[in-house]
Amino acid sequence: MKGPPARHPEEKKDEFPGLEGVIRAATELAPGDRVVYPNQGVCRVVGLEQKDIAGQRLELVRMTREEDGASVMVPMNKVASVGLRRVASADVMEGVFHYLGAIRDDPELDWKVRHRDNVERLIAGGVLGIAEVVKGLHSLSRLRPLPTKEREQYDNARHLLVNEVAASLGVPPGVAEDYIDYALDPPAGVKFQLKPPPKPFVLTIPLYRRKKPPVAAEGDLGLEDLGLDLKALGVAVPEGEEVEGEAPVEGAGAEAVEVTAAKPAKAAVRKPARKAARKAPARKAAKKPAARKAPARKKPAARKPAAKKPARGGKKK
Amino acid sequence: MIRIVTLAPLDDGDLAFLTKTLYQAFGLGTEHAGDRKLPKEAEGAGGDYDAVKLLEEVDPVRTIADDKVLYVTAAPLSMKPSPLGEPPCWGYAQYGGQRAVVSTARMPARGATEASIEVFRRRLARECIHFVGHLWDLHHCYDPRCAMHPSWAPGLPADPDYGLDTFCREKSERRIRLAKT
Numbered sequence: 001m002k003g004p005p006a007r008h009p010e011e012k013k014d015e016f017p018g019l020e021g022v023i024r025a026a027t028e029l030a031p032g033d034r035v036v037y038p039n040q041g042v043c044r045v046v047g048l049e050q051k052d053i054a055g056q057r058l059e060l061v062r063m064t065r066e067e068d069g070a071s072v073m074v075p076m077n078k079v080a081s082v083g084l085r086r087v088a089s090a091d092v093m094e095g096v097f098h099y100l101g102a103i104r105d106d107p108e109l110d111w112k113v114r115h116r117d118n119v120e121r122l123i124a125g126g127v128l129g130i131a132e133v134v135k136g137l138h139s140l141s142r143l144r145p146l147p148t149k150e151r152e153q154y155d156n157a158r159h160l161l162v163n164e165v166a167a168s169l170g171v172p173p174g175v176a177e178d179y180i181d182y183a184l185d186p187p188a189g190v191k192f193q194l195k196p197p198p199k200p201f202v203l204t205i206p207l208y209r210r211k212k213p214p215v216a217a218e219g220d221l222g223l224e225d226l227g228l229d230l231k232a233l234g235v236a237v238p239e240g241e242e243v244e245g246e247a248p249v250e251g252a253g254a255e256a257v258e259v260t261a262a263k264p265a266k267a268a269v270r271k272p273a274r275k276a277a278r279k280a281p282a283r284k285a286a287k288k289p290a291a292r293k294a295p296a297r298k299k300p301a302a303r304k305p306a307a308k309k310p311a312r313g314g315k316k317k
Numbered sequence: 318m319i320r321i322v323t324l325a326p327l328d329d330g331d332l333a334f335l336t337k338t339l340y341q342a343f344g345l346g347t348e349h350a351g352d353r354k355l356p357k358e359a360e361g362a363g364g365d366y367d368a369v370k371l372l373e374e375v376d377p378v379r380t381i382a383d384d385k386v387l388y389v390t391a392a393p394l395s396m397k398p399s400p401l402g403e404p405p406c407w408g409y410a411q412y413g414g415q416r417a418v419v420s421t422a423r424m425p426a427r428g429a430t431e432a433s434i435e436v437f438r439r440r441l442a443r444e445c446i447h448f449v450g451h452l453w454d455l456h457h458c459y460d461p462r463c464a465m466h467p468s469w470a471p472g473l474p475a476d477p478d479y480g481l482d483t484f485c486r487e488k489s490e491r492r493i494r495l496a497k498t
Contacts (some may be wrong), residue, residue: 097400208398
């Protein structure tokens with residue numbers, strides 16, 4: 001099976017957002033500290049130890065999961081990248097409850113987007129990220145039953161949240177769960193005096209979406225990069241785009257690059273893609289006659305492959 | 318085995334209905350293991366009992382390794398308030414542990430008519446299944462038809478007219494079965 005491509009030594013590693021309590025180095029940890037390992041739950045640091053693994057002598061941080069006593073070992077040089085953080089403080093937790101008690105916006109209806117976002121929130125969103133997942137899926141469950149995979153995700157997120165609330169507020173998990181459900185599903189007639197909830201965290205670098213090269217605009221076959229004269233080749237440039245006042249094809253490509261570079265956040269990356277998907281049928285409809293016209297003028301046998309090859313190269317860039 | 322311990326007098330008919338329903342729900346032998354007194358250490362200023370403290374202080378009953386103990390009381394229970402206020406306390410269970418307590422104080426009055434007694438019994442059995450479910454690591458469920466739905470949730474009808482011994486998912490039942498083995 002082919003795995004992911006090897007990381008280039010100069011490629012920037014994934015960074016975890018500047019959440020409160022994120023542990024940046026193993027030196028910040030001391031035996032007895034309580035930390036939260038993403039997707040694992042609350043752990044207690046036991047200490048440092050050395051082990052020979054695959055012929056290498058590794059320095060590891062040993063932790064014990066509080067829930068069941070399972071051992072978790074993290075290499076010291078990976079402490080910063082796994083997303084370890086301290087248990088949320090009582091102030092942060094209060095904000096989380098105000099978030100849970102607030103009225104929820106409509107849930108994201110595209111399940112793929114929703115699932116991917118939730119996975120990222122669980123890993124790097126801190127306790128508020130976990131609360132977002134619980135609340136989002138809880139509100140969705142009121143509209144329709146959750147599919148199996150999301151139901152599992154909901155159960156896992158709820159389990160993590162219960163344990164962290166219990167650890168943070170110093171109450172047993174049974175009570176912590178009542179707190180959460182009291183905020184999510186208050187009894188009839190109960191209204192909370194809510195403070196403005198904390199803003200949901202937006203990841204600066206999406207963890208599971210590597211930076212993709214900007215996709216060339218649909219009409220751009222990359223012929224100009226090869227030094228070919230478009231007019232001489234008889235490739236028709238769609239007129240509709242210029243009439244609408246949009247930037248020409250080259251400009252649009254360049255603009256897209258700038259947007260992704262300046263705002264790599266998920267919202268900024270996705271919106272152009274959705275807009276492009278919406279516009280796609282309209283563009284195709286506008287281009288079809290032009291594409292038919294082009295071969296009608298001249299039909300040189302060598303032109304077709306010449307036009308196709310750069311197109312593939314341009315898209316795969 | 319599930320051992321029921323009463324902290325207040327409970328009608329024999331109610332007890333029989335409760336043991337039968339718990340047996341149906343969990344497939345485990347259920348019996349009445351006796352009476353105990355409410356611990357004074359857990360009593361609050363308002364006459365209610367701190368649920369967490371009550372389970373810590375109440376006199377134990379003899380158990381074997383995997384037994385679950387369910388205490389039934391008529392006294393109102395309370396818990397430490399959350400950042401948004403104190404949730405209504407119908408009971409409390411040591412999550413994944415051995416002891417749980419259920420209060421009948423918030424349940425519909427038992428009354429004397431056959432219908433009101435039936436309503437009371439069904440609600441008592443439902444809450445007992447709920448808190449014994451917590452003893453097997455089950456979390457709350459958003460489905461109002463499930464026994465693990467929060468007791469105070471607005472979606473839960475006052476007179477639950479559904480199978481009392483059901484959880485909404487096979488997974489929950491499988492988990493209980495695995496825990497028992």
